[in-house]
Amino acid sequence: MSERRTLYPPVEPFASGMLDVGDGHSIYWERCGTPGGKPAVFLHGGPGSGISAKQRQQFDPALYDVLLFDQRGCGKSTPFAGLDHNTTWHLVADIERLRVMAGHDKWLVFGGSWGSTLSLAYAQTHPERVNELVLRGIFLASQQEYDWLYTYGASQLYPEAWAEFSGHVPPEERGDLLAAYHRRLTSDDAAVRLAAAKVWSMWEGVTVTLLPDPEMLADFTADDHAVAVARIECHYFRHNCWLEPGQLLRDAHKLRYIPGVIVQGRHDCCTPPAAAWALKQAWPEVDLQIVPDGGHLFTEPGITDGLVRAADRFAGKPGRTEPLLPN
Known part of the structure; x- marks a missing residue:
């Protein structure tokens, strides 16, 4: 067998709504698949990118009841691109509110890129809620x-x-690009904010693609997407995502009894494999799958294959689930 798995066909939500999580924030959520199926929550990347219809297709809709949501400031959540009361720990609390709202005791947690960071923070805070x-x-x-x-x-x-990216700011500010961009992304001048956001998002878009993808780059740099991603990412990264140095590795022992799969692209230039390898050393039970021809995006063939097989495996779907070598 050498055929790689692909995404499931498009699926529409069977329920959606807004959840008031306090602090002036309301979270957009949707549930897809089959009511009463295996509970799962999908955590998108960025931080700031929001959810998309294609992300629903990583799960067999006949087997899963998946909740997807736009994190604070993202997508349809309000206030748009809001930074106040928007930290990692606010998001961890939001996930718990959504779990209670959905009526699940425990669920599978599925996240990529920043979504992997948030997944780890949530699982280490609430290991009893993660299957x-x-x-x-x-x-x-x-x-x-x-x-x-x-x-x-x-x-x-x-x-x-x-x-x-670096040339968008004058030479005297380039010693701390995060601070330089933060000043522009929080400027009172909307034109200054948008210009910085587009350059920031273009840099990220380039690093996440293994091969050139003009359509993806156009989506990344569209005005609203660029503003949310750039403002929220810069806000989080300037504060070290409100994590202590080494915290996610230090607390990996809390994951010891949670089955896990990591799908990591060998040629991921946004989040290089060294971090996945370090996590594997701290959490030896996890199944680390390094895709030899993979980059960062979940839509790349080898990455899609690994993620769909992992979701199928945890839903008890019969069939071969180990990673395949490239064709």
């Missing part, structure tokens, strides 16, 4: 990972894109 973890593109919010993206690392792979 399984499916993670992609591990990001541990370490200084090394911030430096890779915003100081030295990815800049060596994409020098022309880095020149545009």
Whole structure:
């Protein structure tokens, strides 16, 4: 067998709504699949990107009851791109509110990129509420990972894109690009905010693609998407995602009895495999699958294959579930 799994056909939510989570924030949520199916929650990336219809297709709708939601400030949640009362721990509390709202005792937690960070923070805070973890593109919010993206690392792979990203601010501000962008993304001038957001989102869009994808880059840099992602990411990263240094590795022992799968692209230039490897050392029970021809995005063939097989496995679906080599 060499055929890779693909996404399930498009599916519409069977329920959706807004949940008031306090602090002036309301969260948009939707549930897809079959009511009474295996409970799962999907945690999107960014932070700031919001959910999309294609993300629903990673789960067999006949077997799963999946809740997806736009995190604070993202997508249809309000206030749009709001930074007040918007931290990792606010989001962890929101996930618990959504679980209670949905009536689930425990659920599978599924997240990629920043969604993997949030999944780990949630699972380490509420391990008794997590049946399984499916993670992609591990990001541990370490200084090394911030430096890779915003100081030295990815800049060596994409020098022309880095020149545009760093060149958006004057030379005297380039010693701290996060601070320089934060000033612009929180400016009172809407034109200044939008210009910085588009450059920020273009840099991220370049690093997440294994091969050029003009359509994806156009989506990344669309005005609303760019503003939410850039403002919220910069806000989170300047505060180290409100995590203590090394916290997610330090507390990985809390995951020891939670079955887990990590699907990690070998050529992921946004969240390189070193973080996934470090997590595997701290959580030896997890099934780490490094996709030899994979990058960062869940839509890449090898990454899709691993994620769909992991979700199928935890739903008890018969058939081969181990990762396949590239065709």
